Amino acid sequence: MSAPSSLASPLRIRKYVLFATGVVVLLPFMFPFLWMLMGSFKEEVDFLAYPPVWIFAPTLENYRNIFVEQDFFQYGVNSTIVALLVTLISLFLGIPGAYAVARYRRTGFALIVLTARMAPGIAFLIPWFVLFVQLKLTNTYFALVTTHLIQTLPIVLWMMIGFIEAIPREIEQAAMVDGCTVWGSLFRVIIPLTLPGIAASGILSFIFSWNNFLFSVVLAGEKTKTLPVAVFNFLGYQAVSWGPLCAASSIITLPVIILALVVQRYIVQGLAAGGVTG
Amino acid sequence: MEKENLTNPDPTPSISLWNRFLQFSDRNASLIMPMPAMVVTALLMVFPVFYLLYMSLNDWLLISGKPPQFISFQNYAALFQDERFVAALKRTGIFIVMGLAIQIPVGLAIAVLFNEHFPARGLMRTLLLLPMVATPVAMALVWVIILDPGSGVLNYFLSWLGIPSIAWLSDIDVVIPALVMVDTWQWTPMVALICLAGLSALPAEPFEAAMIDGATAWQRFWKLTLPMVWPTLLVAILFRFIDLLKVIEHIYVMTRGGPGFASETINVYNFLMGLFYYRVGYGSAISVVIFALVLGASLMLIRARRAAA
Numbered sequence: 001m002s003a004p005s006s007l008a009s010p011l012r013i014r015k016y017v018l019f020a021t022g023v024v025v026l027l028p029f030m031f032p033f034l035w036m037l038m039g040s041f042k043e044e045v046d047f048l049a050y051p052p053v054w055i056f057a058p059t060l061e062n063y064r065n066i067f068v069e070q071d072f073f074q075y076g077v078n079s080t081i082v083a084l085l086v087t088l089i090s091l092f093l094g095i096p097g098a099y100a101v102a103r104y105r106r107t108g109f110a111l112i113v114l115t116a117r118m119a120p121g122i123a124f125l126i127p128w129f130v131l132f133v134q135l136k137l138t139n140t141y142f143a144l145v146t147t148h149l150i151q152t153l154p155i156v157l158w159m160m161i162g163f164i165e166a167i168p169r170e171i172e173q174a175a176m177v178d179g180c181t182v183w184g185s186l187f188r189v190i191i192p193l194t195l196p197g198i199a200a201s202g203i204l205s206f207i208f209s210w211n212n213f214l215f216s217v218v219l220a221g222e223k224t225k226t227l228p229v230a231v232f233n234f235l236g237y238q239a240v241s242w243g244p245l246c247a248a249s250s251i252i253t254l255p256v257i258i259l260a261l262v263v264q265r266y267i268v269q270g271l272a273a274g275g276v277t278g
Numbered sequence: 279m280e281k282e283n284l285t286n287p288d289p290t291p292s293i294s295l296w297n298r299f300l301q302f303s304d305r306n307a308s309l310i311m312p313m314p315a316m317v318v319t320a321l322l323m324v325f326p327v328f329y330l331l332y333m334s335l336n337d338w339l340l341i342s343g344k345p346p347q348f349i350s351f352q353n354y355a356a357l358f359q360d361e362r363f364v365a366a367l368k369r370t371g372i373f374i375v376m377g378l379a380i381q382i383p384v385g386l387a388i389a390v391l392f393n394e395h396f397p398a399r400g401l402m403r404t405l406l407l408l409p410m411v412a413t414p415v416a417m418a419l420v421w422v423i424i425l426d427p428g429s430g431v432l433n434y435f436l437s438w439l440g441i442p443s444i445a446w447l448s449d450i451d452v453v454i455p456a457l458v459m460v461d462t463w464q465w466t467p468m469v470a471l472i473c474l475a476g477l478s479a480l481p482a483e484p485f486e487a488a489m490i491d492g493a494t495a496w497q498r499f500w501k502l503t504l505p506m507v508w509p510t511l512l513v514a515i516l517f518r519f520i521d522l523l524k525v526i527e528h529i530y531v532m533t534r535g536g537p538g539f540a541s542e543t544i545n546v547y548n549f550l551m552g553l554f555y556y557r558v559g560y561g562s563a564i565s566v567v568i569f570a571l572v573l574g575a576s577l578m579l580i581r582a583r584r585a586a587a
Binding site: 015016018019021022023025026028029030031032033035036039047048049050051052092093094096097099100101103104106109112113115116118119120121122123124125126127128129130131133146149150153157181182183186207210211213214218227228231232234235242245246248249250252253256257260261264267268271272 | 300303304307308311312314315316318319322323324325326327329330333340388391392394395396397398399402404405406407408409410411412413414415416417419420421422423424428429430431434463466467468471472475517520524526527530531545548549552553558561562565566568569572573576
């Protein structure tokens with residue numbers, strides 16, 4: 001199938017031009033990641049240098065600083081506990097809910113949840129904040145998990161509706177003819193067949209909870225501080241130390257990026273369903 | 279039941295309580311299955327909205343220790359006299375217009391590019407996801423470093439073009455464009471990937487026919503691609519519009535609405551009022567107004583999409 005070289009070379013040039021354009025387009029989107037990673041290995045003096053330094057003696061001091069002098073390990077544990085709880089509860093509630101919407105047309109319910117995607121997060125945050133203050137529940141995992149669910153439950157619900165609707169009804173009907181109950185069909189047919197979807201929506205829930213800042217900064221205290229709140233506190237009233245900030249940012253972002261690569265096919269869908277806090 | 283069993287010697291298996299429960303839950307599965315999610319949704323999302331509406335009719339400073347005082351619609355009346363709110367509303371409008379004007383064309387252009395075949399295209403598409411999934415607070419802080427007027431790397435790049443140093447986040451005339459730039463960095467990939475999904479679903483025949491008829495790439499884009507991808511583009515516009523209307527996170531992190539109030543959008547103002555100054559009554563009223571704006575905008579755009587599809 002080799003084309004005559006007179007034809008192939010303009011096509012090949014076109015490919016390389018497109019490739020080069022792609023690289024140029026991508027550069028500004030990738031640059032902040034590069035700068036963050038480089039910054040995490042820089043010494044404080046390198047940040048003050050102008051013009052900015054590109055080649056420097058790397059140091060691990062910044063990472064030592066955030067884990068030894070500050071309690072980033074504890075904040076990481078907090079973030080992980082909250083995100084895992086949020087993910088599990090979202091799946092536990094969302095999967096049967098999505099099944100009911102997909103199979104029994106509970107669309108009114110689905111629409112209410114969709115409104116939550118559209119609504120400003122603060123509209124939910126103010127009432128919950130007032131309640132948690134009065135119940136003395138601020139600075140608890142409970143407050144964080146509850147409010148993060150506002151964001152993640154819609155993700156699981158809307159993504160799972162799509163995955164469940166893609167399973168042909170005939171498979172379930174066959175199972176029911178063989179004596180399977182509705183619940184049996186959910187657990188033995190639907191859940192096994194939608195495992196990739198469950199993993200995707202679960203991972204997206206985890207990412208959203210992990211990244212959540214606005215709800216956490218209001219409701220978390222010293223004991224329950226999550227990573228985004230901890231890194232935000234770098235911008236305190238004292239002089240900002242850029243090196244540890246870059247190290248902390250790199251540490252926070254890394255797990256999310258790895259998880260995002262696993263579920264890359266579903267990210268746009270998940271962002272559309274769960275959206276942005278705000 | 280028990281009597282019947284006693285008088286009936288026939289050993290038909292009496293249905294155990296557990297089995298009866300199973301039967302009941304199976305017959306009513308359509309109600310029981312969504313019930314936990316519905317109850318939690320009602321608690322988490324429906325109840326707060328009503329509570330918010332109620333609070334918005336009260337004067338209530340949370341830390342004062344005094345109970346809320348009912349003042350009917352005075353909060354709303356005050357809102358439109360509030361210069362800071364009106365200014366924030368205008369600023370949000372500018373933010374939306376600037377954001378859409380950059381992100382939609384750039385996103386579409388990136389989608390058109392990545393719809394072509396070339397080496398490493400798949401990897402590049404994957405990398406394009408990173409700005410929107412990376413923890414926003416962390417990235418916003420990295421942007422603070424990049425935008426630093428003294429030693430920031432962006433000013434250094436611009437100095438190559440002979441552009442003098444810009445105080446991105448402390449100059450009241452530049453802070454909004456600077457924040458739009460960060461928003462554009464984060465969310466243009468979303469527009470691009472939505473458009474890409476739309477583009478890759480387009481049929482090939484019209485394009486082949488146009489090529490045979492000698493249409494230029496430019497003509498093919500305006501006469502074929504754009505009209506055919508328009509419904510998808512409207513979806514991207516819908517999402518960006520709603521999220522720009524609610525924009526807050528990186529603004530709060532990078533400038534807290536400053537310098538002065540120069541970058542304070544309605545949502546930032548809402549956040550500060552309700553959760554920073556604890557004026558929950560007034561803050562609730564602002565929330566209700568933003569909620570109404572978002573719903574109104576969504577309905578309009580959804581209708582536009584129906585008309586286009």
